[in-house]
Amino acid sequence: MSGIVVRGVSKSFKGRRVLDDISFIVPPDSLCVLCGPPHAGKSVLLRLLVGLETPDAGALLLDGLPLERIEPGDRPIGYVPQSFALFPHLSVFDNIAYPLRMQRAAPGEITRRVDEAATLLRITRLLAKLPSQLSGGEKQRVAIARGMLKRARAFVLDDPLVGLDFKLREALMDELKDLRAVLGATFLYATSDSLEALAMADRLLVLDAGRLVADGDADAVYHAPPHLRAAELIGFPRCNVLPGRREGGACVTSLGTLPVPESGAGDALSVAVRPEQIMLLPPGMQPVRGLGGVARVGLIENLGAESVVYLDVPGLRLVAVPANDAIAGLEVGQEVSFAIPSAELAMFDTATGRPAAGGASR
Numbered sequence: 001m002s003g004i005v006v007r008g009v010s011k012s013f014k015g016r017r018v019l020d021d022i023s024f025i026v027p028p029d030s031l032c033v034l035c036g037p038p039h040a041g042k043s044v045l046l047r048l049l050v051g052l053e054t055p056d057a058g059a060l061l062l063d064g065l066p067l068e069r070i071e072p073g074d075r076p077i078g079y080v081p082q083s084f085a086l087f088p089h090l091s092v093f094d095n096i097a098y099p100l101r102m103q104r105a106a107p108g109e110i111t112r113r114v115d116e117a118a119t120l121l122r123i124t125r126l127l128a129k130l131p132s133q134l135s136g137g138e139k140q141r142v143a144i145a146r147g148m149l150k151r152a153r154a155f156v157l158d159d160p161l162v163g164l165d166f167k168l169r170e171a172l173m174d175e176l177k178d179l180r181a182v183l184g185a186t187f188l189y190a191t192s193d194s195l196e197a198l199a200m201a202d203r204l205l206v207l208d209a210g211r212l213v214a215d216g217d218a219d220a221v222y223h224a225p226p227h228l229r230a231a232e233l234i235g236f237p238r239c240n241v242l243p244g245r246r247e248g249g250a251c252v253t254s255l256g257t258l259p260v261p262e263s264g265a266g267d268a269l270s271v272a273v274r275p276e277q278i279m280l281l282p283p284g285m286q287p288v289r290g291l292g293g294v295a296r297v298g299l300i301e302n303l304g305a306e307s308v309v310y311l312d313v314p315g316l317r318l319v320a321v322p323a324n325d326a327i328a329g330l331e332v333g334q335e336v337s338f339a340i341p342s343a344e345l346a347m348f349d350t351a352t353g354r355p356a357a358g359g360a361s362r
């Protein structure tokens, strides 16, 4: 099997399991994003691939080759670590050249390869500068160039855009996607930012507390999350989670009742409601089917292209991103009717986080 294969990998530190039986494949020549909150285990997983840590169990393969048989320094994997720690006393050229010097490459080759990487990352004009003379974004480009220098079939990038302002991140995201295509390489890219993950990913892996809770096409993970934690972790503004309980063939929530078929799921259920699934209704109109009710507008955040509206209902604050024409004239404190069509809602067994089979989820 080509690409990166992670099979049944577990890792503990001092008896505390930080990766629990992780399996996935990054197909060759694709960009796969590993997304998860801080401490999920993303860095540890990438460090296992490059050989900075050793797994307790499981196998890691690249293009069919078991990585444990290859010395860490010889693995054909480029690595952009999270803390890119450039040497402050070395020029940009020497920082990028450092791994090649360690490999005792010939001076001519070093110059050629550094120039090549600098051209790709558009930092040629910075080569003579010291890190202290660079902006945050420029430092990041230098770190990426250094990671890309290796003749590698795969690259792992650990949250390479963390801490940059949004505009720069957007630009670098596009550049990294182009760069991957130019290199024709396999990328595994870790981030804790779910919007970055959705923007970057061909394929999306969601890691939560050392467990893989989603693995699939980014769009599918967003619209039909395979686990409650994936619904909660992917998307901004955050997904609303409505507590419910099974009563016969129904899931009863404080906003109404949904049909739920018999399954192995427990009686405590959670309904995931994306902010854009909440519809504000014109005055006097009541929801016909699905969930809904009357809420007081708690807060309106204008994000430019869209507005986030916080709706207070007894015991619950819902986050909504209504259609633009629905919010015209809306004011804080006002009462509004809202509806949540049931057809697109995902429902989960609260105890396990797994989909409550069938139900209203797609």
Ligand SMILES: Nc1ncnc2c1ncn2[C@@H]1O[C@H](COP(=O)(O)OP(=O)(O)OP(=O)(O)O)[C@@H](O)[C@H]1O
Pocket (backbone or CB within 6 Å): 013, 014, 018, 036, 037, 038, 039, 040, 041, 042, 043, 044, 045, 082, 192
């Ligand atoms: N060498 C180590 N010794 C002990 N614990 C470690 C070690 N490396 C990582 N951990 C622990 O493993 C867990 C996962 O860490 P990891 O750095 O992989 O998280 P992460 O998902 O990359 O988070 P972040 O987004 O904050 O970088 C954390 O609880 C961390 O403290």
